[in-house]
Amino acid sequence: MSVPGYPDAHNNTPYPMPQPGGYAVAPYPAPQGGYGDPRQAPPMGFNAGYNQGPPPVMNQPGPVGPVPAPEYGAPHGGLSQAPAVVPVGVPPGLEYLTQIDQILIHQKVELLEAFIGFETNNQYEIKNSLGQKIYKAKEKNDCCTRNCCGSLRSFDMKIKDTTDREVIRLIRPLRCVSCWCPCCLQEIEVQSPPGTTIGYVKQDWHPFLPKFSIQGPNKETVMRLDGPCFACTCCGDVNFELKGKDGDAPIGRISKQWSGLLKEVFTDTDNFGIQFPMDLDVKMKAVLMGACFLIDFMFFEKVGDGNQRSTVFS
Numbered sequence: 001m002s003v004p005g006y007p008d009a010h011n012n013t014p015y016p017m018p019q020p021g022g023y024a025v026a027p028y029p030a031p032q033g034g035y036g037d038p039r040q041a042p043p044m045g046f047n048a049g050y051n052q053g054p055p056p057v058m059n060q061p062g063p064v065g066p067v068p069a070p071e072y073g074a075p076h077g078g079l080s081q082a083p084a085v086v087p088v089g090v091p092p093g094l095e096y097l098t099q100i101d102q103i104l105i106h107q108k109v110e111l112l113e114a115f116i117g118f119e120t121n122n123q124y125e126i127k128n129s130l131g132q133k134i135y136k137a138k139e140k141n142d143c144c145t146r147n148c149c150g151s152l153r154s155f156d157m158k159i160k161d162t163t164d165r166e167v168i169r170l171i172r173p174l175r176c177v178s179c180w181c182p183c184c185l186q187e188i189e190v191q192s193p194p195g196t197t198i199g200y201v202k203q204d205w206h207p208f209l210p211k212f213s214i215q216g217p218n219k220e221t222v223m224r225l226d227g228p229c230f231a232c233t234c235c236g237d238v239n240f241e242l243k244g245k246d247g248d249a250p251i252g253r254i255s256k257q258w259s260g261l262l263k264e265v266f267t268d269t270d271n272f273g274i275q276f277p278m279d280l281d282v283k284m285k286a287v288l289m290g291a292c293f294l295i296d297f298m299f300f301e302k303v304g305d306g307n308q309r310s311t312v313f314s
Contacts, residue, residue: 093165093167097285103126154174188200202215211226212227223242224243224245225242
């Protein structure tokens with residue numbers, strides 16, 4: 001004997017349930033595409049419980065930490081990322097930078113450049129502390145500029161996210177290399193999104209130390225970057241200390257990391273680490289990425305059989 005309003009053991013169709021007032025109402029039909037089984041997890045990339053509104057903005061790897069349990073209302077599938085809360089004023093594609101305090105930058109090995117010394121466009125992979133790729137960067141200029149101007153060459157560099165969307169553009173003009181010409185020192189412009197300037201990195205004149213100003217869109221100095229007197233990777237890291245605009249205690253650093261004897265001698269592939277405060281303005285985090293690329297070209301880029309620069313003099 002089956003309970004009224006529910007299917008019996010033989011899956012017979014239930015009959016209407018009597019209601020007060022003499023009316024009969026059929027059982028509530030199962031919603032199409034409704035809550036589903038709460039024991040199942042939502043598919044990858046789906047924000048559980050957020051079926052309405054715009055799609056999630058988080059295209060990069062999720063924040064480090066335990067994965068939250070799926071909520072009711074999630075369809076069947078894999079794991080879900082937590083919904084992202086986008087702060088006001090964050091350029092599109094830079095949302096992930098609000099969650100991290102360090103970045104790893106790895107230059108990809110160019111076989112043509114390694115074997116015959118023909119300079120090619122530099123390419124980089126930008127990763128989080130877990131080694132997950134969050135961005136990729138590629139230099140853009142012509143063959144004559146690369147092989148005639150060497151490490152001083154001008155370039156446009158596009159930085160794209162994991163969906164191949166350009167989120168940052170770096171523009172480096174041709175500038176002087178010697179500290180004896182203080183009117184034409186190195187600089188790089190950082191745009192995000194492309195076409196909107198968010199900051200600059202400018203070399204400050206100093207007789208023997210590499211010093212840089214991290215500037216905002218109106219060329220106001222926000223932070224400073226100080227390097228060592230001799231920027232040489234002889235079996236160790238080279239650190240450029242990040243400080244406040246008044247040059248007080250360090251708040252972060254850009255490190256050229258030792259990558260092994262064979263790579264250091266026979267190629268110009270470089271590994272860098274960038275550390276900054278977690279609550280630093282996300283635009284300034286992007287500008288620090290530009291500073292890292294400028295430092296790479298100024299002090300660690302080798303062209304052909306030429307040696308890398310190690311000081312502001314050479």
